[in-house]
Amino acid sequence: MDRRSGTTLSSKKEALMNIESLRTAVVGCGGHGTNLAQAVRRSDHLQLVACADIDVGAARNAAALTDGASAHGSVEELLGIADVDAVLIATPHDALAPAALAAIRAGKHVMIEKPMALNEEQAKEVEFAAASAGVTCMVGYSFRYGMAAYLSKLLGEGAVGDIQAITGSIGTPPMTDDWVAQVRRGGGPMLYVGCHLMDLALWFVGEEPTEVSADVSYRGGDGVDESSAVTLGFSGGRPAQFVVTQQASGFFYDLRIIGSAGFVGLCGRTFGQFEIDVQSEVLAAYKEPATLRPRLWGDHITTMLMPELAEFAAAVAEERPAAVTATDGRRVLRVIDAVALSARTRQPVGLTPTLSAY
Numbered sequence: 001m002d003r004r005s006g007t008t009l010s011s012k013k014e015a016l017m018n019i020e021s022l023r024t025a026v027v028g029c030g031g032h033g034t035n036l037a038q039a040v041r042r043s044d045h046l047q048l049v050a051c052a053d054i055d056v057g058a059a060r061n062a063a064a065l066t067d068g069a070s071a072h073g074s075v076e077e078l079l080g081i082a083d084v085d086a087v088l089i090a091t092p093h094d095a096l097a098p099a100a101l102a103a104i105r106a107g108k109h110v111m112i113e114k115p116m117a118l119n120e121e122q123a124k125e126v127e128f129a130a131a132s133a134g135v136t137c138m139v140g141y142s143f144r145y146g147m148a149a150y151l152s153k154l155l156g157e158g159a160v161g162d163i164q165a166i167t168g169s170i171g172t173p174p175m176t177d178d179w180v181a182q183v184r185r186g187g188g189p190m191l192y193v194g195c196h197l198m199d200l201a202l203w204f205v206g207e208e209p210t211e212v213s214a215d216v217s218y219r220g221g222d223g224v225d226e227s228s229a230v231t232l233g234f235s236g237g238r239p240a241q242f243v244v245t246q247q248a249s250g251f252f253y254d255l256r257i258i259g260s261a262g263f264v265g266l267c268g269r270t271f272g273q274f275e276i277d278v279q280s281e282v283l284a285a286y287k288e289p290a291t292l293r294p295r296l297w298g299d300h301i302t303t304m305l306m307p308e309l310a311e312f313a314a315a316v317a318e319e320r321p322a323a324v325t326a327t328d329g330r331r332v333l334r335v336i337d338a339v340a341l342s343a344r345t346r347q348p349v350g351l352t353p354t355l356s357a358y
Contacts, residue, residue, distance in 0.1 A: 093186025160259025
């Protein structure tokens with residue numbers, strides 16, 4: 001069983017073998033969008049046929065990865081001209097939801113880069129539009145397909161028993177350039193990288209928090225979050241505590257899951273440079289604490305993005321929800337909205353379970 005999608009690996013492989021390549025477009029051709037175009041080019045299940053970006057030169061560069069792919073200056077132009085089945089969206093945060101809605105309303109399957117929107121209200125509009133249109137909508141939380149997949153496997157084997165607490169941190173150097181430094185465009189570390197920690201906490205615990213408390217410092221003058229200390233309260237008194245900052249000397253991430261029968265931890269500085277710590281009273285191989293250094297073959301496009309796109313293609317082929325649904329993405333943004341509200345009011349924010357549109 002693949003814990004990420006709820007389907008067996010054999011059924012996913014069979015579904016992929018039985019479909020023609022999805023004619024795929026990439027919207028947003030900056031660094032990550034170009035990486036997605038590379039992943040499509042390497043895929044057996046998707047075919048890159050078009051790219052769009054407000055910088056048409058960037059769209060042309062990404063389209064040049066595949067013979068015959070067209071370049072466009074907007075998602076609307078692309079949808080009006082190119083014959084596509086699916087759209088991968090990797091724009092700045094403020095353009096994610098509008099681009100997704102345009103593609104969904106044109107009847108296209110979509111994979112939206114995290115965090116999928118600026119806030120829960122925008123995410124809800126995307127979620128309900130996809131459900132109404134009957135198209136697959138996946139959110140691109142690629143950590144699930146890279147470093148966090150190792151933790152997922154251990155948790156699936158019962159390594160820690162019942163999860164009792166989660167701690168973690170993630171950081172970047174100061175964000176001073178382009179849209180990531182602009183609050184109106186969704187800049188700041190919480191939406192840029194902190195969303196990964198929130199997604200993993202919800203994924204691993206398997207439920208939504210009942211309460212969110214946060215203390216956030218903001219950069220003077222522009223209102224972008226600088227450092228955040230966040231506590232999520234889950235049922236049974238289980239806490240998850242995180243620090244998200246843009247005051248680090250370099251990119252890093254750290255996550256530890258403590259359970260009734262052991263712990264697992266993840267620590268890294270890049271997508272491909274990380275360690276897994278594990279101690280388990282359940283798994284004989286880890287009765288004594290051990291540090292694992294997975295040997296990775298290929299770059300993060302191969303190890304993270306291609307498995308992510310394979311899941312997207314399989315969900316389309318099987319006509320089922322993807323492993324990371326629009327509802328999952330909205331739940332993360334609901335938590336992040338509560339972080340901002342708690343910081344502003346200096347009070348905990350209570351949450352009730354969200355309803356899915358599917």
